[in-house]
Every structure is written in C-alpha cells, then in structure tokens.
Amino acid sequence: MHIDARELDNGSVIEGDICIIGAGASGISIALDWENTPYKVILLEGGGFEYDDKVQELLNGKITGHPYYPMKASRLHYFGGATGHWGGMCSTFDDIDFKNRDWVENSGWPIKREDIAAFYPKAHEILDLGPYEWDVKYWKKEDPSFVSLPLDENVIWDKMWHFSPPTRFGSKYKDAIVNAKNIHLYTYANVVDIDAVENVTAINQVVVKNYANKQHTVKAKYFVMACCSIQNSRLLLACNKQAPKGIGNDNDLVGRYFMEHLEIKTGELWLNHKDSLKLYQQGNKNRVRAELAISEKMQESLKVLNSTISLIPLDIADKMQPAVKLYAYDDPRKSSDTLSKYSNWYNLSKKSFFERHFMSTDQNQAFSLYTRAEQLPNPNSRVVLSDEKDALGVPRANLNWALTPIDKKTVYTINHLLGEQVGVAGIGRIKLKDWLIDETDKQLPDFTSGGWHHLGTTRMSENPKTGVVDANCKVHGINNLYIAGSSCFATGGSVNPTLTVVAISLRLSSYLKERMAI
Amino acid sequence: MKRRLFIATTSIAAIGLPVAYYFKKNIGKGDPLTTADMLSHFCDARTLKDIGLAYLKLVPSENEKQKLTDILLLNKEGKKLKPSDESAIEELIAKKIHEDFLTQQTLVLNQWVISVTEARQCALFSFIQ
Numbered sequence: 001m002h003i004d005a006r007e008l009d010n011g012s013v014i015e016g017d018i019c020i021i022g023a024g025a026s027g028i029s030i031a032l033d034w035e036n037t038p039y040k041v042i043l044l045e046g047g048g049f050e051y052d053d054k055v056q057e058l059l060n061g062k063i064t065g066h067p068y069y070p071m072k073a074s075r076l077h078y079f080g081g082a083t084g085h086w087g088g089m090c091s092t093f094d095d096i097d098f099k100n101r102d103w104v105e106n107s108g109w110p111i112k113r114e115d116i117a118a119f120y121p122k123a124h125e126i127l128d129l130g131p132y133e134w135d136v137k138y139w140k141k142e143d144p145s146f147v148s149l150p151l152d153e154n155v156i157w158d159k160m161w162h163f164s165p166p167t168r169f170g171s172k173y174k175d176a177i178v179n180a181k182n183i184h185l186y187t188y189a190n191v192v193d194i195d196a197v198e199n200v201t202a203i204n205q206v207v208v209k210n211y212a213n214k215q216h217t218v219k220a221k222y223f224v225m226a227c228c229s230i231q232n233s234r235l236l237l238a239c240n241k242q243a244p245k246g247i248g249n250d251n252d253l254v255g256r257y258f259m260e261h262l263e264i265k266t267g268e269l270w271l272n273h274k275d276s277l278k279l280y281q282q283g284n285k286n287r288v289r290a291e292l293a294i295s296e297k298m299q300e301s302l303k304v305l306n307s308t309i310s311l312i313p314l315d316i317a318d319k320m321q322p323a324v325k326l327y328a329y330d331d332p333r334k335s336s337d338t339l340s341k342y343s344n345w346y347n348l349s350k351k352s353f354f355e356r357h358f359m360s361t362d363q364n365q366a367f368s369l370y371t372r373a374e375q376l377p378n379p380n381s382r383v384v385l386s387d388e389k390d391a392l393g394v395p396r397a398n399l400n401w402a403l404t405p406i407d408k409k410t411v412y413t414i415n416h417l418l419g420e421q422v423g424v425a426g427i428g429r430i431k432l433k434d435w436l437i438d439e440t441d442k443q444l445p446d447f448t449s450g451g452w453h454h455l456g457t458t459r460m461s462e463n464p465k466t467g468v469v470d471a472n473c474k475v476h477g478i479n480n481l482y483i484a485g486s487s488c489f490a491t492g493g494s495v496n497p498t499l500t501v502v503a504i505s506l507r508l509s510s511y512l513k514e515r516m517a518i
Numbered sequence: 519m520k521r522r523l524f525i526a527t528t529s530i531a532a533i534g535l536p537v538a539y540y541f542k543k544n545i546g547k548g549d550p551l552t553t554a555d556m557l558s559h560f561c562d563a564r565t566l567k568d569i570g571l572a573y574l575k576l577v578p579s580e581n582e583k584q585k586l587t588d589i590l591l592l593n594k595e596g597k598k599l600k601p602s603d604e605s606a607i608e609e610l611i612a613k614k615i616h617e618d619f620l621t622q623q624t625l626v627l628n629q630w631v632i633s634v635t636e637a638r639q640c641a642l643f644s645f646i647q
Binding site: 267270272366416419420421422423424426428429430431432433434437 | 559
C-alpha cells in the first residue's frame with residue numbers, strides 16, 4: 001500500500017508493528033522480508049518515486065578533511081535510495097574483516113563472518129546476482145578461458161566479484177512494496193524528530209514532515225533506521241531534546257568512525273607477453289571477475305588492512321579520471337553523467353570503427369593497477385551537526401573524512417607485494433606511481449576517491465563504550481531502536497558493501513521477527 | 519611528381535617509424551651481465567641507465583665496475599663464473615633474480631619494482647653507456 005504523506009490530514013497518527021525509516025536497499029529488503037506476515041510494516045521514505053531536487057537538497061552539508069563528493073549528491077533521496085545510481089559491483093567480506101586485529105586500531109566485530117554468511121544467498125537473489133558461487137575454481141570450470149595469474153595464493157589470491165545488472169530497487173521492487181497488503185509505504189515522510197520515553201530507554205514515536213507543511217507522528221513497537229550512515233547519525237545527533245548529546249550518544253560515538261573504501265590508480269602491470277587477462281576483466285557473459293587480494297596471512301605479517309587490485313587495460317585506464325574530481329556537482333544527475341563519460345569502464349572501453357576493424361584485439365601488454373583498500377576506523381573521521389538547518393528544521397550534517405598513515409601503507413604494501421609476486425612468477429614487472437613511493441608523505445593524495453560507500457558512524461560493539469549498536473544492531477540502552485545497513489559496520493573490509501548491507505539487514509529482520517513473535 | 523613524392527614519403531614513414539620505435543623501446547638481447555632481460559621489454563636504454571644510476575646513488579659502496587661484475591658473477595657456492603661463459607651467466611642471473619624476488623631482495627627504482635640483481639645489471643649498464 002502506498003500513501004503520499006503530503007495528502008494526509010495534518011497531524012495524522014500512523015501506527016504499525018515495525019517502522020522502517022528509509023527506503024533504500026536496506027529498508028526495502030527488510031520490508032519485503034515481512035511481506036505476508038501478520039504484522040503491519042510502516043516504511044517511511046523522505047522523497048517520492050522520482051528525483052526531486054528540493055527533497056535532495058535536504059541532504060546538503062559541508063565537507064572538511066580529505067576531499068569528498070558533495071554531500072547533496074552522494075546519496076539519492078527517493079524510493080530505492082542510492083541503488084538508483086550504484087554500479088552493481090558485489091563481493092563478500094572475508095573472515096579477517098570481522099576479527100580483532102591487534103595491528104588495526106578499533107578493529108573487531110562482535111559477530112563472525114558466518115553470522116552474516118547465512119544471509120548472503122538471499123541477498124544475492126535480491127541483487128540479481130548469478131549463481132551463488134564465490135570460488136574462482138568454479139568459474140574457471142564454467143569458462144575455461146578464465147586463467148589465473150601464476151601467483152602464490154598464500155600471498156595474493158583471486159577474489160571473485162559478481163556484477164548486478166545493477167538492480168534498481170526503486171523500479172524493481174516498487175510494485176511488490178505497493179501491492180503488499182501489510183506494507184504501508186509513506187512517501188514524502190521525512191523523519192525530523194524522535195520522541196523517547198522519559199528515561200530514553202525506548203522510542204515512543206517519530207515525527208515526519210514534508211514540504212507541504214504537513215507533520216505526522218508514527219508509532220510502532222520497533223523502529224529501524226535505514227537511511228545510510230550519514231543520515232542515521234545526523235538524525236540521532238539532532239534528536240537531543242531528551243538526550244542532550246543525541247539519542248544513543250551517551251559515549252560520544254554517534255557519527256564517529258566514518259569509513260569509505262579508498263580507490264585509486266596505483267601503478268602498472270607490464271607483462272612480457274600479450275594477454276587478455278579475461279578472468280580479471282568486466283563485461284563477460286557470466287557477470288563475474290576476479291580481483292587480486294592480499295591474503296589474511298600477509299595482512300597480519302605486514303600489519304596492513306585489507307585491499308584488492310583490479311587490472312584495467314592501460315589504454316582504457318589512461319582515459320579514466322579520479323571519480324572524486326568528476327563527481328563534483330551538487331546535482332547528482334549531472335555528476336553521474338560526467339562520471340560515466342570519463343570514468344565508466346564500459347564507456348571508455350568502447351572502440352572506434354577503425355579500432356574495431358583494424359586493431360581489434362583483446363590482448364594487452366600493460367594493465368593499470370586500480371587499488372581498492374579498507375580504511376582504518378578513525379574516531380576523527382566523523383559526521384557532526386552543522387549550525388545551519390535544512391528546510392524542514394533539522395540541523396544539516398557536516399562530514400570530516402579523515403585518513404591515517406596506515407591507509408597509505410596498506411595501498412603501498414599490496415602493490416609492492418604484487419610487484420614481488422609478478423617477479424617470482426617471471427611474467428613481467430610492476431611500475432608504481434610516484435606518489436606511492438614517496439616515503440616523506442604518509443598520506444594518500446587528494447585525488448584518492450571514495451567508492452560512495454558510507455560506512456560506520458553507528459558502529460557495532462558489545463560494549464556501549466566502543467560502539468553504538470550491539471551485535472543485533474540494537475542501539476545500546478534503547479529497547480526498540482535498531483539500525484540497519486553499513487552504518488553498523490565496525491570495519492569496512494575492502495569490497496563494495498551493498499551485498500553485505502542487504503545481508504546484515506536481513507539478519508536484523510530475522511532477529512526482529514523472532515522478537516516480535518515472543 | 520607530387521604523387522610519387524607522397525607515396526615515397528609515406529612508405530618511408532610507414533616502415534621507418536615502427537623500426538625506429540622498436541629500436542628505441544627495445545635495446546635487444548645483449549650481454550647478460552649488463553642487460554636486465556625482463557626490464558628491457560618495457561624500458562628503453564635511458565631508463566635502464568637511470569635505474570642503474572639510482573642504484574649506485576643508493577649503494578655507493580658498489581659504485582665500481584669490477585665490483586659489480588664480481589658480485590654478479592658469484593654463484594651461490596661462492597664460485598665466480600668466467601665472464602666468457604655467456605649461457606652459464608644467463609642461467610645464473612635468471613636464478614639470482616628469481617631468488618631475489620622470492621626472498622624480497624627487491625628495490626623500487628625509477629618506479630619499477632625490481633630485484634637487486636636487476637638493479638646491479640642496470641648499474642653495470644650505466645658504466646658502459
């Protein structure tokens with residue numbers, strides 16, 4: 001069922017069993033998981049079904065620290081959320097990503113990979129990925145032209161990725177949500193306040209507003225915040241009339257540990273022969289590819305974070321520009337256009353008539369190394385409230401994206417290791433970028449891009465002094481408030497998060513179903 | 519006349535340019551002591567010389583032609599190969615390079631991740647250039 005909150009009588013009271021705030025990948029996945037249950041699901045979306053610049057403007061804020069994408073443009077504020085412009089790249093987290101690593105400050109989740117892994121297959125299905133197969137051996141059997149580089153897998157291994165079409169939740173799941181009898185989708189319902197009971201141990205209701213000057217309240221047994229890392233923490237911090245530091249923020253952790261994936265061209269692989277390296281390229285019929293990943297053992301012995309390298313034919317990579325420079329407009333539509341023109345692999349790999357007919361070959365001698373690395377969870381990398389308020393009266397969020405020396409060390413280390421492995425294999429040599437080998441500069445350069453992956457800010461920990469939510473994604477000290485998605489990540493791993501976002505949301509959904517049944 | 523000149527010019531350019539490019543990019547197979555074989559696939563003589571000079575700057579104690587030659591000719595057993603035995607030297611250098619990469623005896627010089635043995639070859643190359 002769909003209700004436009006602008007059309008309701010002002011001051012309406014909406015009631016349900018569970019209220020999900022935010023209709024992106026996480027919120028929609030949870031809502032659909034409750035379809036055909038006896039429970040009334042309220043799904044709140046701040047925008048409508050299409051892009052609306054006035055609604056998008058509500059996300060605006062300032063950036064400090066390392067250069068980042070404009071706040072207004074890095075998420076989409078309408079039904080389907082950021083899946084409206086995501087690229088579809090998916091991979092799973094590794095065992096090590098959940099472990100407490102003594103060389104990685106603030107690492108360790110209160111859950112293990114297997115706790116999430118049980119939900120990966122369903123997430124796989126939701127994201128329209130192919131067979132649930134992540135072992136490179138399976139894919140080499142499927143396509144014998146997939147050949148691994150002859151590297152020691154104890155050092156550098158082939159990590160598989162799947163490519164979603166990409167699934168646009170806004171179009172794919174609209175009918176299912178709107179037609180579900182027990183799911184009540186409210187569009188133009190921006191949550192602007194959260195009312196808790198007197199001692200702030202539970203949430204009574206949330207207040208929603210829109211540009212039509214309508215204000216309503218939503219009451220439920222359970223509330224799930226699923227509006228992405230920046231907006232989740234913004235809302236918790238802004239709701240400070242009952243809890244002066246903000247809801248769930250007794251220990252000054254909300255908004256902290258904002259993480260991204262560090263993406264940057266770091267060097268070149270030169271082979272002593274021409275090769276397509278098809279296993280490592282996008283665009284094959286199976287919609288999978290491998291990236292070169294640093295092993296758990298090497299991360300531990302060299303004391304670095306997780307990371308991977310993708311191999312892009314040099315002629316294509318040379319035309320690519322850093323995403324952070326291209327995605328610079330406040331209007332996400334304009335930024336997306338520029339980005340796909342100068343950074344999208346498919347567009348750049350299109351060949352001219354002459355190239356197709358007279359130079360047609362998939363064989364290359366040189367490949368660009370495109371590194372994707374985990375970021376250290378850093379308390380100074382954070383979301384804070386601005387003095388400025390948006391049109392609905394909520395303080396805007398400012399982001400200070402702060403990197404640390406181990407981030408650069410990690411990027412250098414995997415590239416240098418690959419250089420040694422390529423040398424051992426006798427297949428070529430690696431050439432590194434100048435800035436990467438400059439030992440006097442411990443920071444990554446300004447043109448290091450993020451992957452539009454907002455992670456952390458309400459991190460998971462069993463201890464309220466080190467995390468905002470517990471192992472079940474429940475906000476510490478508040479009985480009925482939960483947070484879904486990448487906001488809860490204690491560390492970010494090195495792979496794109498959507499698959500894990502959906503999996504962790506389904507895990508939360510499953511837990512809440514059990515609780516509801518009690 | 520003009521047409522003939524055009525054909526002659528374009529023919530020379532068509533044949534000449536790739537040949538010139540080939541010789542610029544590849545220094546060819548030379549003395550195994552001074553030719554870093556793998557690197558010479560990707561680097562021109564100028565770059566190989568620069569790598570060699572960078573190595574000598576980093577390890578000034580080896581800034582001597584004879585010293586570098588002796589180190590390169592020394593096998594695992596401590597025996598020095600004869601400079602005239604090219605195939606044995608080629609085999610020895612290949613082994614040393616492989617061993618260097620296995621044991622992390624590597625350097626990053628002029629942006630290339632190379633083995634110490636390759637760096638010494640380049641250093642020796644810089645003396646003869």
